[in-house]
Amino acid sequence: MTRIVELRQGILKKNDELAAGLRASYAAAGVLVLNLVSSPGTGKTAFLERTLFELRKRGARVAALVGDLETDNDARRLAASGAPVRQINTHGICHLDAEMIGKHLDGWEDVSLGGVALGGLDYLFIENVGNLVCPSSYDLGERIRVALLSVTEGEDKPLKYPTLFNSADAAVITKIDLAAPCEFDRGLALKNINEIRPGIRIFETSAKTGAGMEEWLGYLAEQRDRQ
Amino acid sequence: MTRIVELRQGILKKNDELAAGLRASYAAAGVLVLNLVSSPGTGKTAFLERTLFELRKRGARVAALVGDLETDNDARRLAASGAPVRQINTHGICHLDAEMIGKHLDGWEDVSLGGVALGGLDYLFIENVGNLVCPSSYDLGERIRVALLSVTEGEDKPLKYPTLFNSADAAVITKIDLAAPCEFDRGLALKNINEIRPGIRIFETSAKTGAGMEEWLGYLAEQRDRQ
Secondary structure: OHHHHHHHHHHHHHHHHHHHHHHHHHHHHOOEEEEEEOOOOOOHHHHHHHHHHHHHHOOOOEEEEEEEOOOOHHHHHHHOOOOOEEEEEOOOOOOOOHHHHHHHHOOOOOHHHOOOOHHHOOEEEEEOOOOOOHHHHOOOOOOEEEEEEEOOOOOOHHHHOHHHHHHOOEEEEEOHHHOOOOOOOHHHHHHHHHHHOOOOEEEEOOOOOOOOHHHHHHHHHHHHHOO | OHHHHHHHHHHHHHHHHHHHHHHHHHHHHOOEEEEEEOOOOOOHHHHHHHHHHHHHHOOOOEEEEEEEOOOOHHHHHHHOOOOOEEEEEOOOOOOOOHHHHHHHHOOOOOHHHOOOOHHHOOEEEEEOOOOOOHHHHOOOOOOEEEEEEEOOOOOOHHHHOHHHHHHOOEEEEEOHHHOOOOOOOHHHHHHHHHHHOOOOEEEEOOOOOOOOHHHHHHHHHHHHHOO
16 A cells, blocks of 8 residues: 555656646636536536636637546537637546647647637636546646536535535536425535535525626636736 | 556555455455445445445345545444445545455454454445546455546546446446536536447436445345345
C-alpha cells in the first residue's frame, strides 16, 4: 500500500505543478477559467450550453473544453452555442488532469475552432468527466471550481461526497424546475452544502426555464472584473 | 506511465484473485450476490430499500453491504427494512474492492447484525459507491452486476460510460414516475443500452410507486433458483 500511496502522491504532485503553470498562463491571458464538476446526469452540459449562449449574447468571448470517457455528444451540443469547443475523450480515465488540459489548449488558435486564441477569451469553461469523487483531487489551474448538484439526486450528496464540495468555490443546484415532482427539500440541501463549505455562494438554476441564470451570470461578470 | 499501468494491473490482478475467493465462498454458502452500480443520486438506496422490504415480505433471507465515501446514512435507511446491513466507508476511495468486501463479511455472524451468517442468506446485495467509472473495474465476486440509470440522468449515459454497461448482467431504469416531467425518451434509452450490451435484461422501475418491482423480484427468484 505504501508504494501505491507514494505513487499517487507523485502523480498529484506532478499534476499540481502542471496546474500551477496553466494557472499562470490563464492569468497572463486574462481569461477566467472555471472547472465544472458533478455526478453524471446532473445537467452540466445543459447548464453550460445556456451559460455559453447567454454570455455570447452579452458579447463575451467564451470557449469550452469538455471531458467524457467516450463520445463527442457534449462537444457537439455545446458547439451549437457558436462558441469554440473541444472534446477531451479520456478513454476510461475517470477525471480530467492538468496534462490533458494543456494538450488540448495547444493549437487552440486552430482555424477550425474559429481562430480564437486563449488571449482573446474572457471565459474558458472546463466541463469535467461526470464523477463526484476523482476530479476533486485534480487541480486544472482553474480559478473557480463549481460543484453542481441536481434536485433529482438527493439532498445528502454534499455530506456523502465532501471532498468535492469542500474544494468548490461555488455550488450550483440544477433542474429546479423538477423540484416539486422530486419532492426536493431545498432547506435541507442548502443546510448540507453549508455544513461542508460554510458561506459558499449557491445558485439555484434551471437551464430549461432560465431560472437563476441572471444571478449566475452576474457572479461570472463580477469574478471576471476581479481578474 | 508504464510503471503506473503495471501497478494498476497488479492491483486489479490482486483484486481478481480475492474476488475469485469470494465468489467460491458465496457459491458454497448458496447465496446469490448482486453488485449495484450507478451514478450518485440514481436512487440505488431507494431501489434496494424496496427490494429488501419486498423480499423479506416473501420470506427471503436478505442482507446488504453499502459503500459510501462518508456517512452511514444509507445503512440506516436500509436497516429500516429489518435486514442486516453493514456500511463500508471508503474515506476517499471511489469504489468498493474485493478486500473491503472480505473484511466486512468477517464476523458477519455478529449478534448485533441479527445473528445472520452468510450461509443463512438467500441474497446479499452490495450497493457500490456512486460512480459510473471506477467500480466497473473491480470484481466483488458478485454473480450479477446491475447497472442502474435514472430517467433524470439523460438517455446517453450508456454510450458515455460504456465500461459499466458492457460489464453488467442487468440494467435497471429507476424513477420512471418522473419520466414525464423529465421528458425521458424511453425508446432512445433502451436503444442506447442495447447498443452497448445487446440483449441485456432491462427493468423499468419506480421505488416510489412500485412499478416494475414484480418483474425485478421475479428475475431475482429465477436467478436464485439457478444457484
